[in-house]
Each structure stands twice: as structure tokens, then as C-alpha cells.
Amino acid sequence: MRSAEGARGSRADQADQRRAELLDAARRVVLERGISSTRVADIAKATNVSGGLIHYHFATKDDLITAMLRVTIDDEVTRLGELVRGSGPAVERLDRVLRYYIPRSRTDQSWILWIDAFAAGLREAVVQKILLELETAWIGAVEQAIQAGVDTGEFTCDDPRGAAERLDGMLDGLIIRYTLHPLVLSRARLLEHARVAASHEVGLPRSAFPAAG
Structure with missing residues (x-):
């Protein structure tokens, strides 16, 4: 009995690991090719497996892309919750959320992924749904x-x-501009815009927020 249960557990662990590998590969390929241009065959090639194996775990490309985006959302939502519930005055917690929102650089992979998803979402309903979940969470x-x-x-x-x-x-608008035109808008200026706007929204002077960083 224990042996059979152990075997089933091992197979389940292997399946979970394979799914995780496929999702990671899907993310890499999407970052390179874009959501709309990515094919299951491209992900199969990136992982050196057959398209049939991918379809064993994910019935369609939409299922695979949705799962990949959802993993990203789950990670971000978890981190956001930690920041909101963190220690310190409210202004510090709000500032941490703003800093997390803003890309670390113009090559920030998460934001490149989401900007591409915004474009794909114009025509792909499954991506629209994921984007709505992300926006709602943020x-x-x-x-x-x-x-x-x-x-x-x-x-x-x-x-x-x-x-x-x-x-x-x-x-959202400023981040797209920053990502596409880094010489026009620096990250420091982007963060400053965020802090100025936030200070107006919460009835505090700009000086209540950090000066830089």
C-alpha cells in the first residue's frame, strides 16, 4: 500500500516538475517572440520535447500561456500582500508598493511580459481575463x-x-513610456512622479515620502 502510494506521489512530483519546466520555457520563449507569435512548437524546441508531451500537460496553447501568466500573477500578488501588511508607517508601506510596481530597469522581464500581454489582450480573450486579474490585484x-x-x-x-x-x-502609462524611451524618462523621474501623485492622493506633502531611491 505504502509503496503504491509512494509511486503515485513520485509520478505526481515528476508531472509537477515537468509542468514547471514547461511554464519556465514558455515564459522565456514569450519574452523572446511575444505571446501572439509564440507557438507550441517553439516551446517544444526550447525544452527539447515533443509537442505531444506539451499537449499532455496543457491541452492548448491558450492553456499553457494562461498558466504561465497566472504563475507570474500569483508570485506578484503574494509579494504585494507582504508589502501591504509589512511593518512601518503607512507612507513607508505605500512607497514600498509603488517601488515594487515600478520596473527595476527597462529590461525588467515581468514588465516586458505584461506590456506584451497588453498588446495581445486586444485580440485574445484569455489574455484579457488574466490582465483584468492582475489590474484588480494591483x-x-x-x-x-x-x-x-x-x-x-x-x-x-x-x-x-x-x-x-x-x-x-x-x-501604467509612464512605465510603458519608460520602457520604450529610457532616454526620455529615467527610472528616478518615474519614481518621483509616482511619489508626487501619491502625496496628493493621501493628503501629505511630497517631503513625507523618501527623497530618492
């Missing part, structure tokens, strides 16, 4: 960070949800 995290400051009296904001939506929309 806006929710910013809203929670602002609401926490309102609850403790550190912030003044009559509409934390609206403030979060405005910050999210502004940052």
Missing part, C-alpha cells in the same frame, strides 16, 4: 495601503479606491 493592493493609512489617521483620502485607480492608470 489596484486592490494600492487601495489597501491607502485605506490602512486612512484608518490610522496618517492619510486623508475620501476615496482610496479611486486614488488607487488613478495611480495605477498613471503608472
Whole structure:
């Protein structure tokens, strides 16, 4: 009995490992080719396996891409929750969320992936759904960070949800500009825009936020 259960567990572990390898390969290929141009055959070649094996784990390309994007979302949402619930004054927690939102560089793979997904989402419903989940999570995290400051009296904001939506929309646009035109908009200036906008939304002077970094 124990032997059979161990064998089933081993096979399940192997299947999970194979799925993880395929998702990692899908991410690499998508970053290179783009979501719309990526084929199952490209991912099969990148992992040196057959297309049939990929379809054993993922029925369609959409299933594979959805799973790959969802892993990325889950990781980001987990990290966002940690930042919102972290220690320190509300302004520090909000600033940490803003800094996490902003790409580390113009080659930040997560943002390259999401910018490509924005374009693919115009025509692919499955990507639209994933993007909505991501946007909802991001806006929710910013809203929670602002609401926490309102609850403790550190912030003044009559509409934390609206403030979060405005910050999210502004940052999306600026981040695309930063990624495509790094000589026009530096990361430091992008972060400054975020802090100035956030200070207006929560009723604090700009000096309440960090000066740089």
C-alpha cells in the first residue's frame, strides 16, 4: 500500500516538475517572440520535447500561456500582500508598493511580459481575463495601503479606491513610456512622479515620502 502510494506521489512530483519546466520555457520563449507569435512548437524546441508531451500537460496553447501568466500573477500578488501588511508607517508601506510596481530597469522581464500581454489582450480573450486579474490585484493592493493609512489617521483620502485607480492608470502609462524611451524618462523621474501623485492622493506633502531611491 505504502509503496503504491509512494509511486503515485513520485509520478505526481515528476508531472509537477515537468509542468514547471514547461511554464519556465514558455515564459522565456514569450519574452523572446511575444505571446501572439509564440507557438507550441517553439516551446517544444526550447525544452527539447515533443509537442505531444506539451499537449499532455496543457491541452492548448491558450492553456499553457494562461498558466504561465497566472504563475507570474500569483508570485506578484503574494509579494504585494507582504508589502501591504509589512511593518512601518503607512507612507513607508505605500512607497514600498509603488517601488515594487515600478520596473527595476527597462529590461525588467515581468514588465516586458505584461506590456506584451497588453498588446495581445486586444485580440485574445484569455489574455484579457488574466490582465483584468492582475489590474484588480494591483489596484486592490494600492487601495489597501491607502485605506490602512486612512484608518490610522496618517492619510486623508475620501476615496482610496479611486486614488488607487488613478495611480495605477498613471503608472501604467509612464512605465510603458519608460520602457520604450529610457532616454526620455529615467527610472528616478518615474519614481518621483509616482511619489508626487501619491502625496496628493493621501493628503501629505511630497517631503513625507523618501527623497530618492
